[in-house]
Amino acid sequence: EVQLLESGGGWVQPGGSLRLSCAASGFSFRDYAMYWVRQAPGKGLEFVSAITNYGATPHYRDSVNGRFTISRDDSKNTVSLQMSGLREEDTAVYYCVKDGNTLTGFYFDNWGQGTLVSVSS
Amino acid sequence: QSALTQPASVSGFPGQSITISCTGTSSDIGNHNLVSWYQQHPGKAPKLLIFEVTDRPFAIPSRFSGSKSGTTASLTISGLQADDEADYFCSSFSPPHNVVFGGGTRVTVL
Numbered sequence: 277e278v279q280l281l282e283s284g285g286g287w288v289q290p291g292g293s294l295r296l297s298c299a300a301s302g303f304s305f306r307d308y309a310m311y312w313v314r315q316a317p318g319k320g321l322e323f324v325s326a327i328t329n330y331g332a333t334p335h336y337r338d339s340v341n342g343r344f345t346i347s348r349d350d351s352k353n354t355v356s357l358q359m360s361g362l363r364e365e366d367t368a369v370y371y372c373v374k375d376g377n378t379l380t381g382f383y384f385d386n387w388g389q390g391t392l393v394s395v396s397s
Numbered sequence: 398q399s400a401l402t403q404p405a406s407v408s409g410f411p412g413q414s415i416t417i418s419c420t421g422t423s424s425d426i427g428n429h430n431l432v433s434w435y436q437q438h439p440g441k442a443p444k445l446l447i448f449e450v451t452d453r454p455f456a457i458p459s460r461f462s463g464s465k466s467g468t469t470a471s472l473t474i475s476g477l478q479a480d481d482e483a484d485y486f487c488s489s490f491s492p493p494h495n496v497v498f499g500g501g502t503r504v505t506v507l
Binding site for chain 2: 311320326376383385387388
């Protein structure tokens, strides 16, 4: 059974930093691209960042580019999101998500339970 | 990275069929068959219903089906059931390596 377990969320003041981590199990982690998708309270889903398999190439939405850094450790089956310069508009539940295809299908077949990031003064 | 356009709400009676549209552009939906659909119940993580426009994961019933025409994708739910009351989101590959989501559609079973 695929499991994705996020950790690291919490409250932070604007301009602060947080590091989210996701522990994966139940599949061949190194073979799949991984993503972070967020959902602000009462709002829709929003792509945040992706990291490819093998080459581990990172990708970001424009509004977080330069502030967030995604990384993966295939030896530990973990993917992380280092967030700095946090803004109130970054407040959301952050989901760790697995790509559904080893060839990178850009669809998400398994989701974590989510971790809440709250940015406010 | 503009969001795909979905209707805010759709409703139907038990047993009926409903269709949710998802409109994008020639850069995303119109140029790729990488459209997927997700169901989200309150307080829960989204669940994959449809991928690559028409394909269903093994555990998803055939009542859920997807299609695409031009820059608009659609999700049809046949034989509407009470448990289908949820939020539904579409998504599409958006070059160079991003994913764009729709704003979501609230389905109400009357």
